[in-house]
Amino acid sequence: MSSQKSSEKPYSSHWKAWLAGALAVMPLSIAVIPWGILAGSLALDAGLSPFESQAMSAIVFAGAAQLVAVGMIKAGIGLTSILITTLLITSRHLLYSMAMRAQISPLPLKWRLSLGFLLTDELFAIIAKNKDQANQPLNPWYALGGGLSFYLTWNIASAAGILIGHNIPNLESWGLDFAIAATFIAIVTPQINRPSILICVLVSLVCSVVCELFQVPSGLLIASLLGMACGTLYAKATGEGK
Amino acid sequence: MITLTILLMAAIIFCSRYLFLEPRLPLKLSSNTLKFLSYSAPAVLSAIWAPIVFIQQHELSISLDNHYLISAVVAIILAITTRKTLLTTVVSMALFFLLRFYQ
Numbered sequence: 565m566s567s568q569k570s571s572e573k574p575y576s577s578h579w580k581a582w583l584a585g586a587l588a589v590m591p592l593s594i595a596v597i598p599w600g601i602l603a604g605s606l607a608l609d610a611g612l613s614p615f616e617s618q619a620m621s622a623i624v625f626a627g628a629a630q631l632v633a634v635g636m637i638k639a640g641i642g643l644t645s646i647l648i649t650t651l652l653i654t655s656r657h658l659l660y661s662m663a664m665r666a667q668i669s670p671l672p673l674k675w676r677l678s679l680g681f682l683l684t685d686e687l688f689a690i691i692a693k694n695k696d697q698a699n700q701p702l703n704p705w706y707a708l709g710g711g712l713s714f715y716l717t718w719n720i721a722s723a724a725g726i727l728i729g730h731n732i733p734n735l736e737s738w739g740l741d742f743a744i745a746a747t748f749i750a751i752v753t754p755q756i757n758r759p760s761i762l763i764c765v766l767v768s769l770v771c772s773v774v775c776e777l778f779q780v781p782s783g784l785l786i787a788s789l790l791g792m793a794c795g796t797l798y799a800k801a802t803g804e805g806k
Numbered sequence: 807m808i809t810l811t812i813l814l815m816a817a818i819i820f821c822s823r824y825l826f827l828e829p830r831l832p833l834k835l836s837s838n839t840l841k842f843l844s845y846s847a848p849a850v851l852s853a854i855w856a857p858i859v860f861i862q863q864h865e866l867s868i869s870l871d872n873h874y875l876i877s878a879v880v881a882i883i884l885a886i887t888t889r890k891t892l893l894t895t896v897v898s899m900a901l902f903f904l905l906r907f908y909q
Contacts, residue, residue, distance in 0.1 A: 587892075588891070588892075591892075591895045591896075591899070611808075612808055613808075616808050616809065616812065619812055620812050620815075623812065623813075623816040624812060624815050624816045624819060625816075625819070626815075626819045629815065629819060633811070633815060637808070637811065643807070643810070643811055643814070646811060646815070647814055647815065647818060650815050650818050650819065651818055651822075654818060654819045654822045654823075655822065656850065657819065657822040657823045658822050658825060658826065659843075659846055659850065660823070660846070660850075661822065661823055661824065661825050661826040661827055662826040662835070662839075662843055662846075663843045663844075663846040663847070664826075664827060665826045665827060665833075665835065666835070666840070668827045669826075669827050669828065669829040670829065676824070676827045676828070676829075677824070679827070680820065680823045680824035680827045681820060681823065681824070683823040683824075683827075685850070685854060688847065688850070689847070689851055692847030692851070693891060739873075739874075739902065739903070739906055741858050742858070742873075742874055742877060742898075742899060742902045743895070743899055744854065744855060744858060745855040745858045745859050745874065745878055745881075746877070746878070746881050746894070746895045746898045746899050746902070747891075747895050748851040748852070748854055748855040749855055749878060749881040749882055749885060749894070749898070750881060750884075750885050750890075750891040750892075750894035750895045750898075751847075751851060751891060752847070752848050752851045752852055752855075753881075753882055753885035753886060753894075754885055754886075754889045754891075755847070755848050756848065760845075761845065761848055764845045764848055764849050764852075765848050765849070765852045767849075768848070768849040768850075768852040768853040768856070769852045769853070769856040770856075771853070772852070772853035772854075772856045772857055773856050773857055773860045773861060773866065776857035776861055777861065777864075777865075777866060783853075784850070784853050784854065787849070787853040788846065788849040788850045788853045789849075791845065791848075791849035791852065791853065792842055792843075792845040792846060792849045793842070795845040795848075795849070796838075796841055796842045796845060799841070
């Protein structure tokens with residue numbers, strides 16, 4: 565039995581698990597660099613001091629919310645509107661937090677706080693990937709490696725954006741966002757091992773594209789919830805997995 | 807004012823990420839909820855990548871000229887056949903940048 569126990573541990577040390585997490589998130593870190601540069605540069609442009617601009621990336625640490633908030637600050641929009649918008653953009657994190665509850669809530673406080681702070685789309689993605697491949701309980705060091713290396717990349721990129729200031733090249737034209745698509749496809753596709761998951765993915769996919777075309781606010785959340793609901797209902801209706 | 811904005815935004819975002827990780831939160835997820843949540847990763851990740859691939863310049867683009875689409879299809883085929891995440895990511899990204907470079 566003891567030999568079985570050791571084979572349950574996929575990583576021989578905390579450091580190896582940390583590195584595996586950092587490696588898993590690396591394509592996503594590369595993809596986020598232009599957005600980090602943009603976040604730093606736009607914050608400066610909106611009238612934030614270099615210190616405030618960096619502080620935003622360091623303590624808010626949320627790409628989409630930061631970019632939108634900075635735009636609103638620049639436009640002179642009031643605090644309440646900014647906070648409501650932040651709440652809408654960040655609402656999907658409630659979903660991640662709920663999905664991770666079984667795995668993270670039994671951990672000690674310091675782990676919960678740090679992994680909670682680092683729980684971005686990207687961290688959620690690589691945890692989902694690891695869970696699928698190894699079918700194991702969460703290794704917190706793996707999650708920390710992914711989360712922390714992503715955090716550092718985001719902040720270094722923001723610092724670069726603050727230093728470059730207004731002279732940033734047209735980063736959107738580089739097409740680095742394809743790295744996000746490639747990574748998420750690589751994570752999701754092997755997970756489609758039941759018809760209900762295929763239904764869930766197809767519904768989310770079509771709905772997210774439609775929402776984006778019609779500029780529906782919170783389209784990401786709507787598309788995700790609809791896909792999840794369709795997958796669940798399909799599985800219930802067909803008695804899948806029973 | 808900016809400091810206040812940053813602090814309040816940080817508080818909202820941290821709370822949304824941490825809320826359900828708190829064990830003292832009196833919430834028992836039913837088996838139906840857990841079943842529903844088990845679909846969250848494929849649903850959210852698909853909803854993030856699909857618009858990147860299918861929408862170019864604010865319009866639906868389903869054509870051979872869409873390098874995002876071509877490379878995404880290759881990524882899906884690689885993911886199904888190899889089931890290797892890193893290989894799929896690196897090869898499809900290489901293809902994408904080659905297509906862009908030689909267009």
